[in-house]
Amino acid sequence: MRGGLAIRRRRVCLQCGRRFTTYEEILRDSMMVVKRDGRLEEFSRQKLLGGITRACRKRPVTLETIEGKVDEIIERLESDYDREIPSRDIGEIVMRMLMDLDQVAYVRFASVYRRFEDVDQFVNEVKGMHEPSTKTAEPLNGDTPGCGEPGREQSGNA
Numbered sequence: 001m002r003g004g005l006a007i008r009r010r011r012v013c014l015q016c017g018r019r020f021t022t023y024e025e026i027l028r029d030s031m032m033v034v035k036r037d038g039r040l041e042e043f044s045r046q047k048l049l050g051g052i053t054r055a056c057r058k059r060p061v062t063l064e065t066i067e068g069k070v071d072e073i074i075e076r077l078e079s080d081y082d083r084e085i086p087s088r089d090i091g092e093i094v095m096r097m098l099m100d101l102d103q104v105a106y107v108r109f110a111s112v113y114r115r116f117e118d119v120d121q122f123v124n125e126v127k128g129m130h131e132p133s134t135k136t137a138e139p140l141n142g143d144t145p146g147c148g149e150p151g152r153e154q155s156g157n158a
Contacts (some may be wrong), residue, residue, distance in 0.1 A: 031077065035085045043085065045074060053092060055109040059102050069097050103129060 006025040013020065014150055049070050056066060077085055091113045100104035110116070110125050133144035 018088050029083060031081065031151065033082050033090065036087060043077075045070065048073065048090070051109065052105075055098060055105040055112075056102060059105050059130075059137070061102050065101070069101065073097065085123070099129070101142070 006023045009022050011020055012018070012024055012058065032040045033043050049066065052066050052070060053063070064135055073090075076093065077090065081089075095110055095113065097108060098109050106111070106129070107122065107125055111122060113132070116122055116125070
């Protein structure tokens with residue numbers, strides 16, 4: 001079972017007698033990612049896996065570990081959001097996970113996610129990793145006590 005969402009079954013071919021494995025997964029309504037420019041794009045596990053794998057390339061992080069982290073991220077997204085997920089929230093979750101997993105992978109991912117344009121931005125990001133209150137250490141809106149739905153800010157006149 002993968003995160004409790006898939007069932008592994010051993011089967012036998014009725015014609016040749018060979019045994020094989022199948023995985024059955026629950027199909028959910030597709031989640032949509034709200035991009036920076038407001039466009040909607042279908043959430044892709046493969047795209048998430050690819051981005052994290054690229055950040056961890058030539059680092060001491062196994063594919064099995066990366067896949068486990070991707071499953072954790074997806075589980076969190078499915079529990080925190082109904083259908084639409086802001087891309088910035090996905091990026092922040094990934095960056096927090098990479099900060100704990102591998103700091104070089106974190107800086108690589110941050111350079112793409114935050115669109116670094118010069119060396120000073122890299123230097124500032126690395127310096128910020130050693131300060132107690134970095135931007136990635138802040139909770140997302142849904143994690144803030146007294147806040148409304150994840151990804152939505154609550155007005156003071158509620």
